[in-house]
């Protein structure tokens with residue numbers, strides 16, 4: 001099995017329905033990844049260990065999704081200098097506004113690249129990870145170019161008659 005390049009973590013297994021969209025994109029881009037439930041609140045020691053060992057284990061980018069008081073992406077980012085992409089999972093009570101604000105409003109010095117709430121955000125997290133990696137990977141850049149072409153084609157085919 002090849003070593004994972006992207007780590008996809010989420011605060012709860014209930015986030016999987018959203019986060020699987022990021023994993024689907026990584027698979028379609030032929031990027032190796034690992035997925036894991038890690039919580040800053042519920043498993044703080046595991047979260048520290050995951051973030052601290054991420055770089056030496058060969059990860060290049062981390063995608064972290066969480067809902068509600070979504071501290072996971074920021075706390076992962078606090079423990080590694082790998083790029084972290086935060087996915088605000090849609091919460092029931094506040095429709096994901098809580099997740100979005102707690103991920104996006106990082107203090108200066110510890111960035112988290114925050115995407116939109118929910119499935120669209122998870123798709124973009126997968127694509128953004130691919131785009132970061134494509135800076136050093138020409139075949140991956142070509143796969144991203146074909147993806148963009150396929151989007152263009154879909155719009156043209158679905159144009160109003």
Ligand SMILES: Nc1c(C(=O)O)ncn1[C@@H]1O[C@H](COP(=O)(O)O)[C@@H](O)[C@H]1O
Pocket residue numbers: 010011012013014015038039040041042065066067068069070071072073089
């Ligand atoms: N925001 C966090 C963190 C964290 O940030 O560490 N850990 C779990 N959670 C979130 O709690 C929500 C409800 O979780 P449950 O469905 O397990 O009750 C999930 O969206 C999860 O991401």
